[in-house]
Amino acid sequence: MVFPSxxxxxxxxxxxxxxxxxxxxxxxxxRSAASPRKRLNGSRWxxxxxxxxxxxxxIILFAAFMAAPILYTLYLSFQKKQVVGLGLGSGxxxxxxxxxxxxxxxxxxxxxxxxxxxxxxYGLVLVPxxxxxxxxxxxxxxxxxxxxxxxTRVAIFMPYAVPAVISSLLWGFLYLxxxxxxxxxxxxxxxxxxxxxSSNLILFGIANIALWGGVGFNMIVIxxxxxxxxxxxxxxxxxxxxxxxxxxxxxxxxxxAPSIVMTALFSMVxxxxxxxxxxxxxxxxxxxxxxxxxxxxxxxxxxxxxxxxSAAATSIIIALATFALSFLFLKIVQRRAFGQEx
Amino acid sequence: xxxxxxxxxxxxxxxxxLLTTGCSAGSGGDSGPVELSYWAxxxxxxxxxEIWNEQNPDIQVTVNKQDGGDPAITKLLTAIKAGSxxxxxxxxxxxxxxxxxxxxxxxxxSDQGAGDLEDVFSEGDWDQVTLGGDAIYAIPQDTxxxxxxxxxxxxxxxxxxAPTTWEEYAELARAVHTANPDQLLGTFSANDxxxxxxxxxxxxxxxxxxxxxxxxxxxxxxxxxxxxxxWGGLVEEGVIGNQPMYTPExxxxxxxxSQVGWLxxxxxxxxxxxxxxxxxxxxxxxxxxxxxxxxxxxxNWGGSTTAVTTQSEHPEEAMEFITWLNTDPEAVTAxxxxxxxxxxxxxxxxxxxxxxxxxxxxxxxxxxxxxxxAETANPFTYGPNVNVAxxxxxxxxxxxxxxxxxxxxxxxxxxxxxxxIDDLKSAGFTVKE
Numbered sequence: 001m002v003f004p005s006x007x008x009x010x011x012x013x014x015x016x017x018x019x020x021x022x023x024x025x026x027x028x029x030x031r032s033a034a035s036p037r038k039r040l041n042g043s044r045w046x047x048x049x050x051x052x053x054x055x056x057x058x059i060i061l062f063a064a065f066m067a068a069p070i071l072y073t074l075y076l077s078f079q080k081k082q083v084v085g086l087g088l089g090s091g092x093x094x095x096x097x098x099x100x101x102x103x104x105x106x107x108x109x110x111x112x113x114x115x116x117x118x119x120x121x122y123g124l125v126l127v128p129x130x131x132x133x134x135x136x137x138x139x140x141x142x143x144x145x146x147x148x149x150x151x152t153r154v155a156i157f158m159p160y161a162v163p164a165v166i167s168s169l170l171w172g173f174l175y176l177x178x179x180x181x182x183x184x185x186x187x188x189x190x191x192x193x194x195x196x197x198s199s200n201l202i203l204f205g206i207a208n209i210a211l212w213g214g215v216g217f218n219m220i221v222i223x224x225x226x227x228x229x230x231x232x233x234x235x236x237x238x239x240x241x242x243x244x245x246x247x248x249x250x251x252x253x254x255x256x257a258p259s260i261v262m263t264a265l266f267s268m269v270x271x272x273x274x275x276x277x278x279x280x281x282x283x284x285x286x287x288x289x290x291x292x293x294x295x296x297x298x299x300x301x302x303x304x305x306x307x308x309x310s311a312a313a314t315s316i317i318i319a320l321a322t323f324a325l326s327f328l329f330l331k332i333v334q335r336r337a338f339g340q341e342x
Numbered sequence: 343x344x345x346x347x348x349x350x351x352x353x354x355x356x357x358x359x360l361l362t363t364g365c366s367a368g369s370g371g372d373s374g375p376v377e378l379s380y381w382a383x384x385x386x387x388x389x390x391x392e393i394w395n396e397q398n399p400d401i402q403v404t405v406n407k408q409d410g411g412d413p414a415i416t417k418l419l420t421a422i423k424a425g426s427x428x429x430x431x432x433x434x435x436x437x438x439x440x441x442x443x444x445x446x447x448x449x450x451x452s453d454q455g456a457g458d459l460e461d462v463f464s465e466g467d468w469d470q471v472t473l474g475g476d477a478i479y480a481i482p483q484d485t486x487x488x489x490x491x492x493x494x495x496x497x498x499x500x501x502x503x504a505p506t507t508w509e510e511y512a513e514l515a516r517a518v519h520t521a522n523p524d525q526l527l528g529t530f531s532a533n534d535x536x537x538x539x540x541x542x543x544x545x546x547x548x549x550x551x552x553x554x555x556x557x558x559x560x561x562x563x564x565x566x567x568x569x570x571x572x573w574g575g576l577v578e579e580g581v582i583g584n585q586p587m588y589t590p591e592x593x594x595x596x597x598x599x600s601q602v603g604w605l606x607x608x609x610x611x612x613x614x615x616x617x618x619x620x621x622x623x624x625x626x627x628x629x630x631x632x633x634x635x636x637x638x639x640x641x642n643w644g645g646s647t648t649a650v651t652t653q654s655e656h657p658e659e660a661m662e663f664i665t666w667l668n669t670d671p672e673a674v675t676a677x678x679x680x681x682x683x684x685x686x687x688x689x690x691x692x693x694x695x696x697x698x699x700x701x702x703x704x705x706x707x708x709x710x711x712x713x714x715x716a717e718t719a720n721p722f723t724y725g726p727n728v729n730v731a732x733x734x735x736x737x738x739x740x741x742x743x744x745x746x747x748x749x750x751x752x753x754x755x756x757x758x759x760x761x762x763i764d765d766l767k768s769a770g771f772t773v774k775e
Contacts, residue, residue, distance in 0.1 A: 083444070083770040085555050087726055088473070090446045090652075093770075105768075178591040178600075199744055284589045286532050286740040290733050303416070304733050305765075306441070 076312035077102055102313030111291045112314065118203065119293050123271035126207040130267050131260060133211070134218035139248050141219075142226045153223070157216035164213060168280035171209045176284060197285040209277045214270070218263040225259040226252060261333050265326055272322050275299070294318050375402045376659045381418065382433035383408040384484070384646070384683055390676040394666060401659045403431075411435045411646070415442065418651065422447045430654035431664060435646045436470040437536070437724040437732075439479050440550070442649070444726040449650045450477040454661035462669050462687045466543075466719035471647055474552050474723045480647035481668045482686035484677065486607035487640045487716045488540045491614070493602050494626040494704075496525070504628040508572060511631040515581040518602050527603045529583030529592065530573045532739035535732035536643050537587070540607070541573075542566045543641030543722040545633055549762075550725030556774035557725055557766055562759035567752060568633075570742075574751025577743060584743040593617040605630070607643040608684045608712050611699040623704045629715045638718045645686070688716060727765050734761040 080098035087093050106112050137156055141149050159167065175196040177183040186193035196205040229252065237247050253260070275295040282288040290304065291297035294314065302311035380391065380403050388405040395402055406429060408414035415438050421427035422445055434442060442448050456478040460468055467482040490511075492504055497514075500521055505511040515527040531537060542549065547565035551558040560566075576582035583601075585591065595601035596618035604610065614625060630640045648664040650657050667673050674690035677683055685691040691713070698708035705711075725731070738757040742750035766773050 081769055083726075085772050086552060086557060087444045087769070087771050088440075089443060089450075089477075092444055092446060173590055176589060176591040179594050283533050283586060284591075286584065286586065286744040289737040289740060291737070300733055305727075305730050306419070 073312045073315055076309055077316050080309045081307070098309065102310045103317065105310055106314045106317055111289070112294065112297060115291050115294050115297055119272060119274060122203055122207055122274060122293075123268060125204060126210055126271055127264065127267045129207070129211055130214050130218060131264055133215045134222055134263060135253070135260065137215065137219045138222035138226055139252060141223055142252070143244055143248075145244075153220075156219055159213050160216040162213060164209075164276035165280050167213050168209055168277045171205070171212070172281050172284050175205055175281075197281070197287060199287040202281075202285065202287045206274070206277045206281065210270070210274065214267065218267065221263050222256060222259050225256045229255050261330070264333075265329060268329065269322055269326065272318065272325070375400045376656050378403045378431060378654075378656060378660055378663060379406055379429040380404065380431040380433075380648075380663075381406050381408050381414050381429045382431075382648075383410050383414060384433060384677075384681045386680045386682075387433075389680050390667070390673060393672065393676060394663060398663075401663060403663055408433070411438065418442070418447055419445055422651070422653070426653065428651045428653040430651060430656060430660045432649055432651060433483065433646050434480060434649050435644070436467075436482075436642070437539075437728045439471060439647065439649070440473055440724050440726045441728060443473065443479050447651055448479045449652050449654065449657050450479065451481070451650060451657075451661055452476065452478045454658060456481065456661065456665075459665065459669060462689075464686070464688060464717060464719050466642065466721045467645070467686050469721035469723060480649035481664050483646050483648050483668050484683035485686040485716060485719070486609055486642050486644035486684065487712065487719050488544065488605060488607050488630055488643050489610070489640070489711070489715055490628045490630055491604045491606055491610050491625055492527075492628065493599065493621065493624055495624045496599060496602050504626070505631045506629075507635050508631045508633055512572075512576060512581075515576060516579070519581045524600050525602050526581070526583045526595075526600065528605055529585055529587060529601070530577050530739075530743055531585075531587040532736060532743045533586035533588065534643075535735040537605070538569075538735060538739070539722075539732075540641030540643040541569050541605070543720050544630060544639050545569050546639070546720055548723065549731065550723050552723070553774050556772040558774050559725070559759060559763045559766065561731065561762060562756050566755050570751040570755045571748060574742065574748035577746055577751070578748045580746075584746055597621060608716075609644060611701045612682070615699075615701040622701050625702060626705050627702065627708055627711055629711065629718075638715075639720050640715050640718050641722070642719055646683075647686075684712065684716070688713070691716075725762075725766070726771065727762060727769070730765040731758060731762040734758045 078098055078100075079095050080101060081093050082096040083093040084091070140146055141153055146152070162170075174180045174182060177193070177195070183193050194201055196202070196208075233251060233255075234247060237251055242250070273295055274293050278288050278292045279296060279299070282290070282292070290300045295318065298311045298314045298318070301307045301314065378401060382405055388407075391403050391405050408417070411434075414432065415434065418428055418432055419442070428447070434448075439448065459481060463482045464485070467485050471480045471482060472478050490504060496518070497503065500517065502514055502517055505514050511527070518525050518527045539549070542565060545565040545568055547563070547569070548558075548560045549566070551560065573582065577584045587604075592601065596604070596614065597620050599621070604614075606613070610627070615622065629638060632638055648668060650660045650664065654660050667677070668685070669687050669690065671690045671693065674685045674687050675694040677685045678691060678694040685694065692709070695709040695712070698705055702708045735754075735758055738754035738761075739751070742754040763773060763775070
């Protein structure tokens, strides 16, 4: 079998892509088939009531811990603190309706725009590196010639188990010339080491921490979907004389495209919400401001500046932007990755 | 689902914990002794309070241990907003008072005769609990006058002595760095707004003030400009570091001698003994370098007060207790010995503290120097948006320290002023310019 370039195995072997779609569509059909039988036992009330009773815990928890805080945040974002005179003692301040004021202030704040710009740059550096490395490691681990695959897989995954704050502290030590073994070695060799905490490189330094922590997780996601690919495709390809590299590029990657899209989405959302790494590194350097990323600005406004109202407005903006970008991204890649004909 | 369930379980536990703390505060009926609750974080404070409880069966005080200055205040503000759950008394840092008064969290103690205590404390400390007005919102508990700490052995080996003026400090910084390029006399930390505030206070700055019924903001004025210009010059010259304090690098520097000095406050021995254990007995403390040697002055970096909250049902009893805690010789001695703070009550503190801290056992007159310095603290008023000014300091001076130019330091002061005053105006405060 020869694989024409550009049109990968999707048409010849619709294994992963179409089964997935069928798999999604299957349960309702099953249920409709089963329900006539169920209708025989129990009254009309139990028939309607039971599903809701079973859903109730989830609905209540969702309402109490997701919906209610979101609605309250929305409410707060249209409020503000109004102070009178010196603002001392009773009646010095009150909460009043602010209209769109908090939103206007967020969009009008050059620091907010700058933090968004930084995060996009950060994402441009991080997401391709993260997915590229995760995919590379997953393909290498999946290759039949790999030795000590189990150990390697765990070793690559391990950093994901380290909390971001801890890993940032560890990397922070490595980035500080006076206490870092790297700088010590460079110094002994007489080389000039780059100052990672300087304003030019700090973005890469933070991306490196996120990369170190995140590659393992994404690698596992991709690797798992590689393992789900039926082996007979590979056998067929081998019989046709395809090399391992050809198989990787023309069979494996197209088949696991949905998981790559999913990890890309995860990475993008994580990028927009980057917080722990720069916040932990901030006390070590002059190059990170208190509003270096949008989420840091939210934190500063809410907990340092006691202004929960503008923090709420900024949170809403970040949430909406995250949704919008996620949907836009899925819209663009969906047809290609999932092979839908819509 | 599993994750949702787990996080909601945690939230439920947290909510239950909040409810119980809410119920335990502010109890105490008409019968039996008056029970007062006290949120504080000074170490071993409950042992000091125990002395009071033994002597005063009618007024029993319970210390509710807090994590620290910031979380305690956030918790108090939440309780005030909720309308219940606040303690009778709280340990509050000086710079938090105006913020707390702005949220109507602190009772005015002038009705309880707090005015009689004015002479016990230094003018600078007293000014901060009155915000420069007639009301008295708290009683000073401990104070943290700034001093200059230096490696006496290194200065001796260079044949140099501690500086008495800022001019001499600059000379010394140059001499130390020239003698050994790996050594610096100190660092300009853009991370420690309280430190810079103390330096500005020493130079007579008045960042906030009350003029009639309006706030004034005076960050971008001669005293602070002078301080920023001075440090910007030293950083630009490269004889003073530009990296923040309290980093692993800085800690290592204190211990290995690459940091030769530290402009800090009276609590420095505790930090040094923890961060630079190898250098015990090598440091000495001296008064701050001066702008005008004839008029010695200093600023504060840290320190706290005891305040009575507006939710307290027993403000008179509370006042009785905090008067004892902060002025009675026995209590002040216990504060110094047991809690390890430098009490704000000047005379009682001088009597209580005679032996130098262990880390400074080489300097037997340590507390004589402190007592002499403490008297010279300049008055300083904190405004209602200290948080905003402090985060502006972090951001603007971080840029300046990174740029390493004197011009950037002066620009940072201008930006700090602008951010602070804009915030006051947008919140609706009356501001006089």
